[in-house]
């Protein structure tokens with residue numbers, strides 16, 4: 001893609017509209033692809049996202065390379081990116097988030113100066129937590145306390161992705177209260193940033209509205225996000241339902257691709273950024289070209 005040259009002084013930051021945060025998630029797009037995307041292709045794509053005005057990128061992970069081989073080169077990817085931290089007062093701050101699933105992952109991320117945030121997937125479903133991270137929920141809550149301490153020592157923001165936060169496909173009991181209680185428990189442990197994730201894309205706009213309204217009523221909109229998955233035709237309705245409920249932190253992936261490889265057959269892609277960013281009034285550039293590029297990577301490296 002030909003675009004404007006990388007310019008760290010773009011203001012105002014289009015990714016963070018005073019109260020809005022938009023996280024573009026190439027990590028989620030790529031993590032399930034079987035053929036390795038060449039390092040340079042990843043770097044070029046991420047630089048194009050920065051050029052297009054994305055300031056918050058979920059771009060890699062520090063997990064077992066056996067579990068997610070596609071992202072084993074995250075350290076090399078980071079090395080090629082510009083620093084997320086501004087060198088001058090008029091430069092914008094970026095957020096580079098990487099997923100971690102255990103203390104070892106956090107320790108690896110802590111070594112990376114350019115990682116500003118780490119994301120821990122914590123499910124309300126015991127079955128999914130075991131599939132995704134090899135740990136029960138009973139083991140995962142104390143681990144979260146440990147991760148919180150390690151993250152603050154390393155000066156990294158810790159985000160909890162509350163997987164299956166809109167119900168789960170494993171037949172375990174779930175109610176809106178289940179997710180709210182999990183958010184409260186995260187906050188009690190000192191983890192402020194929590195994104196409610198519909199990992200398998202099962203929520204209707206009505207359910208998104210119900211969960212988000214209840215969450216905003218109990219916790220307020222600050223540091224409360226949604227990471228939704230859906231088929232393309234429902235994506236905008238879901239995003240608007242969350243927005244109308246007061247959510248201001250959204251996540252998606254260009255092309256509407258991706259998803260967790262451990263979520264099972266019912267997986268659907270991320271919310272397509274090229275649809276939901278305009279619907280939310282977020283002015284990123286080159287969205288249709290970038291979406292095409294995201295889909296081409298899926299096709300070429302499936």
Ligand SMILES: CC(=O)SCCNC(=O)CCNC(=O)[C@H](O)C(C)(C)COP(=O)(O)OP(=O)(O)OC[C@H]1O[C@@H](n2cnc3c(N)ncnc32)[C@H](O)[C@@H]1OP(=O)(O)O
Nearest residue numbers: 062063064065067068099101102104105121132133134260
């Ligand atoms: C909803 C979402 O989309 S979340 C994102 C997608 N999900 C993920 O990225 C989670 C990926 N999951 C994992 O990496 C694994 O489940 C783990 C590592 C967290 C746990 O797996 P377990 O098999 O229980 O862990 P265990 O400690 O036995 O280690 C297994 C192997 O991984 C290696 N390993 C464990 N943690 C890490 C790490 N953070 N970084 C690199 N390697 C690791 C171990 O060395 C071991 O390797 P070996 O088989 O060569 O000896």
